[in-house]
Amino acid sequence: MAEPVQFDYRRAGQRFFSRIPHSVALGLDVVDGGDGWLLSRVRYRDDLIGNPATGHLHSGVLTTLIDQTSGAAAVFSSLPPEGVATLDLRIDHLRVAEAGVPIHAFAECHRVTRHICFVRCVAYATDRERPVATSVSSFMRTGKPLIRPERNRE
């Protein structure tokens, strides 16, 4: 199969993120992306603290980061990208990330069927081999293209 036009996954991912009000409120960024995978990031912020004694980010911030990054990996597993809805999401919290550092999430959609996308995600601070959290999730494909061709504002 020829691939005539290069699809800019990182840019499309960032545009996807920037249209989601809660993503903007949290300040989620796309770092990189490709066919069925996405790498994103949330910066440390005082108003996202979950443990006032230690200053650690709330685990719920990770939930949103992982949900959205996994969803985007599912969205960008087909061209044109297609809308998805989260069916379920399980997160294992392996260790706490130190306060003050950004957290990254790397999600990959490892299986796409006619109706379902299966996604794995790893969240880490600096070292992907030392994850803060891992997750598995599944998404239902809506069957509707997500991005209308080139009338997108930047």
Next chain:
Amino acid sequence: MTSIRNAIANARRDGDYAGAMDLFPYARFLGIAFSEEDGELLFRLPFSERNIGNPVMPALHGGVIGAFMEHAAIMHLLWNLESAVQPKVVDFSIDYLRPGRPEQTYAVCKVVRQGQRVANVSVETWQSRRKQVIATARGHFLLSRQDDLTPQAGNS
């Protein structure tokens, strides 16, 4: 490290639900509130534009619904003084049943099983009609700090 427990105990004595929630910056960020209604702790997430995840539908962000349930579980354990420290989530599993409409969302928690160190909590979330559950979750929470996810010898 017992200060959070003391602060919660004081808030509980004074019925200061808002003060208890204010201890957690991220709960304030989402706008979570709670109170005791008919003998159960009822958590509320008032609608806010910035909690939207799908602006086209529109629908609440699935991560917000998950985080709301997660924090409800933590606060439920704290309020009932079932933990000497702030409960720490070990794992959390969410089933999304319906989209979250742009309106107030509610949650209640049930401690399914509580051991000395770990509690299993289930959470149910709905909007205008309680029987129409939009998401359920279950998770495990560490109640003691001594073995706070520190690798054991020979088990790195």
